[in-house]
Amino acid sequence: MRLATWNVNSALVRLPRLLPWLDERAPDVVCLQETKLSDEAFAEAFDAPLKERGYEVAHVGEGRWNGVALLSRVGLADVERALPGAPLFADALEARAVTATCGGLRVTSVYVPNGRSPDDPHYAYKLEWLAALRAAVGDPATTVIAGDMNIAPTDDDVWDPALFVDSTHVTPPERDALAALQGLGLHDVVRDRWPADRVFSYWDYRAGRFHQDMGMRIDLVLAGADPAGRVAATWIDRKARKGKGPSDHAPVIVDLDTAPDGDIGPVVPPPSTPAKLPHRR
DNA sequence: ATGTCATTTTGTAAATGA
Numbered sequence: 001m002r003l004a005t006w007n008v009n010s011a012l013v014r015l016p017r018l019l020p021w022l023d024e025r026a027p028d029v030v031c032l033q034e035t036k037l038s039d040e041a042f043a044e045a046f047d048a049p050l051k052e053r054g055y056e057v058a059h060v061g062e063g064r065w066n067g068v069a070l071l072s073r074v075g076l077a078d079v080e081r082a083l084p085g086a087p088l089f090a091d092a093l094e095a096r097a098v099t100a101t102c103g104g105l106r107v108t109s110v111y112v113p114n115g116r117s118p119d120d121p122h123y124a125y126k127l128e129w130l131a132a133l134r135a136a137v138g139d140p141a142t143t144v145i146a147g148d149m150n151i152a153p154t155d156d157d158v159w160d161p162a163l164f165v166d167s168t169h170v171t172p173p174e175r176d177a178l179a180a181l182q183g184l185g186l187h188d189v190v191r192d193r194w195p196a197d198r199v200f201s202y203w204d205y206r207a208g209r210f211h212q213d214m215g216m217r218i219d220l221v222l223a224g225a226d227p228a229g230r231v232a233a234t235w236i237d238r239k240a241r242k243g244k245g246p247s248d249h250a251p252v253i254v255d256l257d258t259a260p261d262g263d264i265g266p267v268v269p270p271p272s273t274p275a276k277l278p279h280r281r
Numbered sequence: 282a283t284g285t286c287a288t289t290t291t292g293t294a295a296a297t298g299a
Contacts, residue, residue: 013286036287065298114299205284205299207285
């Protein structure tokens with residue numbers, strides 16, 4: 001089973017990149033963040049092309065900011081459209097989490113608040129939100145939390161740690177909140193697989209940062225004992241950050257082996273059959 | 282310090298957010 005997470009920075013703008021990416025990478029479960037669409041607008045643009053590709057969809061949006069989604073072709077059951085106990089910001093519940101059972105795993109697509117700066121009210125909100133995220137974890141063993149955490153777990157996850165001292169994404173309280181999540185038994189499977197490598201998932205659009213690999217690793221897949229024990233491969237799909245009209249984030253992809261009993265989950269019909277290639281001689 | 286991109290609007294330039 002292939003699981004991926006991608007902050008697309010506007011699903012509508014990214015549509016011409018997102019659909020070909022689904023066809024190329026063929027993920028079974030996809031966590032999206034920053035769709036920036038209402039549920040109605042997402043459905044209008046995506047219901048048909050996703051159904052054609054065999055995906056069920058749960059989208060939670062507000063329209064202007066935020067917005068998260070789960071796409072799955074290995075089942076999508078018991079959908080929760082918000083984080084239980086999530087704090088409000090400016091008296092509003094923001095679209096930052098959606099959870100469902102997919103392929104036997106309890107998967108949450110998260111868009112953790114940015115925080116802006118440690119002295120901003122948004123930073124306190126971020127820490128409250130992370131506490132709610134931890135409190136909402138059910139059985140850690142079958143849990144996957146994937147998305148834009150807006151936290152770089154260590155200085156190895158920042159292109160220039162000196163530049164980010166006292167900035168959001170790297171402060172001890174944020175890293176402590178992440179460690180508390182991991183303390184439940186959730187594993188940062190990309191770092192576990194690439195312990196000594198420079199692996200970033202986000203590069204600012206400005207100043208040629210991607211070209212110089214001046215990025216951060218803030219998009220994480222946190223996996224409980226069952227999925228973490230079945231990881232066959234993990235990688236960051238840098239190709240999706242290249243070329244025309246990319247998001248500023250790259251997808252993170254995690255491949256899981258079959259379950260111990262050999263069950264690969266529900267058999268899903270393949271997407272629309274491509275036209276037959278003409279014979280050549 | 283602040284080179285981009287995406288959003289929205291007492292709207293087509295400026296604000297807000299990341």
